[in-house]
Amino acid sequence: MTDTYDLIVLGSGPGGYVAAIRAAQLGMSVAIVERERLGGICLNWGCIPTKALLRTSEIYHYMQHASDYGLKVEKVGFDLDAVVQRSRKVAGQLNAGVKGLMKKNKIAVHEGVGKLTAPGKLTVTQGDQSIELQAKHVLIATGARARDLPFAKADGKRIWTYRHAMTPAEMPTRLLVIGSGAIGVEFASFYNDMGADVTIVEMLPRILPVEDEEVSAFMEKRLTKDGIRIVTNAGVEKIDVSGSGVKAAIKGKDGKVASEDYSHVIVAIGIVPNTEAIGLEALGVETERGQIKVDGFGRTNVDGVYAIGDVTGAPWLAHKASHEGIVCIEKIAGENPHPFETWNIPGCTYSRPQVASVGLTEAKAKEAGHEVKVGKFPFIGNGKAIALGEADGFVKTVFDATTGALLGAHMVGAEVTELIQGYVVARQLETTEAELMETVFAHPTLSEMMHESVLGAYGRAIHF
The missing domain is CATH 3.30.390.30 (FAD/NAD-linked reductase, C-terminal dimerisation domain)
Structure with missing residues (x-):
């Protein structure tokens, strides 16, 4: 039996669930398909829980400098498990909130892996069970995942992506952060404030390279003052993992390679769109470097198939995905939204x-x-x-x-x-x-x- 809707949304991140709600507001019958947790990476493993961690490290920093405010605090310390659990509790609360919004807006939630099988048709598989969904419009909002180093894939023990860095089983003593975009700098800031010895390695001439040069220069000076070692114009050539840590071969701007020991590594070198194995090839949906090609209304080259968010390219931001979703849905509904443009999207890094x-x-x-x-x-x-x-x-x-x-x-x-x-x-x-x-x-x-x-x-x- 096939369940039929006006719209199927594949992916429930800040692009997908917002688009689903807007479609429901406009009178469409809507289904949303999610393979993990409602809210996607941003809510469960990205934007929100990282801010909870950063708030903890900020307060911990203030506690250590309480005398600057005329206060006395003795025996300052932290419980790493409790820090992580607070972050997960925040994510859990918001995940429950998205579930409530789906119910309020009468959006059908299908848990499992979704795959396009034909125009307007999608199968959802969970375990050994599959169902077929059908709709006139299918919106792809499958997001992206962390990019691995080709020579040292994340293992969750010594080599971490952002997901591992949010739920550490132990506190790093000497941490190497590869990449100095927003994610890299935020985790460097968090772990530095929590007491780790942190090094950032960036292949470009300056950290936070998309920001204004004066901002980058200020941040390098300030983070260095706070104890973070920053190495620019450099790259990590090799990582050897042992039971007690990692040995990283770092090539500096002078061309020389030096081996350094760390307890853990965070890889923050970008993301890869989740476009594999969702049926794009069978339908002939055009992609470029793994990203789905769309116009200003989220339309692909295939009628009835749309895409928003990280799968469509930079900037890879939650608020960009949400706005794209609303524009796309309003166009589908016959309204007259302005086509989506990237000229006025703010970027934020929540470091200290x-x-x-x-x-x-x-x-x-x-x-x-x-x-x-x-x-x-x-x-x-x-x-x-x-x-x-x-x-x-x-x-x-x-x-x-x-x-x-x-x-x-x-x-x-x-x-x-x-x-x-x-x-x-x-x-x-x-x-x-x-x-x-x-x-x-x-x-x-x-x-x-x-x-x-x-x-x-x-x-x-x-x-x-």
Whole structure:
């Protein structure tokens, strides 16, 4: 017997489950297929539980520096199992929340491995049981997984991906983090604050390479000050695993290879889209480097087959997937959404300190032919930052000198991942420097630095 729906969503991450809910709101009958846990990687093994871990390490850092705030704390320590269990509890709570949303919106949940078998048809297999689903529209939202080193696959014991790093059986003593994107820097920050000796190796000339160069330089200096060793223009050539640790051969920018001993390795060198074995080839769905090719509405080259999220390429962000899903569903429903574009998607790194950005870096703006005006305001000039004991960091804004268009914003410091949305909204509304200058910012707040940065781009900063 075949279950029939208007829409089948393959994958229940932040792209898939959001798309399913929007489809249900628009009157469609919807099924969602998930092989592991509702909420996908982000909710269960990514965005959310890592933030729980980072909150723990942040508090632990403050406990160790309680005297800076006039407080006395004795015998500071932690229980690693309890730290991990808190993170898993947070993920579990949100997983239950997604289950509730599926029930509320009358979305049928099918647990198992889904595979397209024909246009509009999909089988779901769990164990030795299979069922067939049918729908006019099928949306692929299968996400991605961590990329392995070709010469040293993750074993969960000494060589970790982000999933292993979130549920460690033991605390690393000397940790090697390969890759300095958001995931690598976040785990380096967490384990450093928890007391591990951490080294980051990055093959490119700077860490957080997608960020503005000034932000990268600040973060390298700050993380180094906090005890993290950073090696750029370098690569790991070989890893030998033993019962007590790993030996890594690291080739530096001078071409010399040195062997170093570590207790554990975290591999954070990117992701691989989950597009294998889901039936794309049989239907003739076009892919490029494993990523599904789509237009601005999530449509593939095959009628009735759509794709969103990490399987469609960069940026690999949960909020990008969610928005793609809504655009795709509204187009299917006959509404008139704007096609999805990536020009105004914020990026956040939840390390200590935090990093957040949107739009063009100063270098990219110049490469694109813009004459720019740049404003930069330091945390040390902000009263709230000083009161919080968080005076390190800055806010940087990049404007087109001719039109006043806000081309990009780049922040590093406490709570900037919350502040960045102000600039995202401003760009979406096509705000220029004039409107931002005339906006009243509450005092005392960290957001005042956003105002001062805008003013600074035009020589009008007040407090610096």
